[in-house]
Amino acid sequence: MTTTLITGANKSLGLETARRLVEAGHTVYAGMRDLAAGDAARTIGATPVQLDVTDDSSVAAAIASLPELDVLVNNAGIVGGARTIDELTPEIMRATLETNVVGIVRVSQAALPLLRASANPVIVNVASGLGWPRFLLEHPDAEHVLAVPYPASKAAVITLTVQYARSLPTFRVNASDPGYTSTDLNGHTGHQTVTEGTDATVMLAQLGADGPTGEFHDRDGRIVY
Template sequence: MTTTLITGANKSLGLETARRLVAAGHTVYAGMRDLTTGEAARELGAVPVQLDVTDDGSVASAIARLPELDVLVNNAGIIGGAADIDDLTPEIMRTTLETNVVGIVRVTQSALPLLRASANPVIVNVASGLGWPRFLLGHPDAQHVLAVPYPASKAAVIALTVQYARSLPGFRVNVSDPGFTATDFNGHRGHQTVTEGTDATVALACVGPDGPTGEFHDREGRIAY
């Protein structure tokens, strides 16, 4: 049995990832800041666990609840605000990076001892095409995006993933791009469903020991560097 922890799993992409991995036979722990929002995850067969990626104590307590861990999906994130450059402040930038980047490091570092005990340790970090300069500069879906914090944080997630993969050769560590998916982040304007938006994440969460590592994937497969 594969044991999986997903952060930010109370709704949207995280909840759909939980649903699909439960269906694939994983024992899924659904991390969320507020357990009162955990009924949907519980109904899917996942185990809700209180986990705030910005809080050391919360992360440590959540990891301590796990009997074992094979797959970590770092999905939690915030949009960050400051859609207009004149609204950007250091505090908004700091808060976005704390959740979207430092939060991944906090959870991953805490989970490493359990993951190292797995026969097939897997980490999937959920980023965005908006963190990919080629996409951000040239894709029609990105032309309306002027915000700095969110794309910058997701660019950091992509780089972070590559360096984790290099540092953990016995692991499979990859990063996914959900694509323009209808979620609260974009007022449900995205043209993909949450199922389509989790295709890459779910596929990467299910790789074997001979699977890819250090790669960036969307639902069509690897995104070339």
């Protein structure tokens, strides 16, 4: 049985990822800041775990509660505000990076001992096409995106993924792009369903030891430079 931890799994992409991986036979722990929001996770067969990616003690307690771990899906993230340069402040930038980037490092580092004990350790970092400069410059979905914090944080996630993959050659470490999916983050304006938005994450979470690593994928396949 594959044991999987998903951060930010109380709703939306995280919850749908949990549902699909439970369906695929994983034992899923659904990380969330508030366990009062855990009913949906329980309904799909996942086990809610209190986990705030911005809090060291919360992360340590969550990891300590797991019997084992094979797959870590770093899904938790925030938009971060500052939709224009004029609205941007250092505080907004710092808060966005704390959740979207430092949170991944905090959880991943805490999980490394359990993952190293797995026969097939996998890490999936949920990034975004908005972290890809070519996408920001050329894709119609990014035409009106002027915000700095969120795209910058997701660019960092993509880079983090590559460096973790290089440093952990026995792991499969990849990043996924959900695409423009209808979620709370965009006011449900996205044109994809959450099922479509989790296609890449779910595929990468089920990689075998011979699968790719250090790559960036959306539901259509690998995103290349």
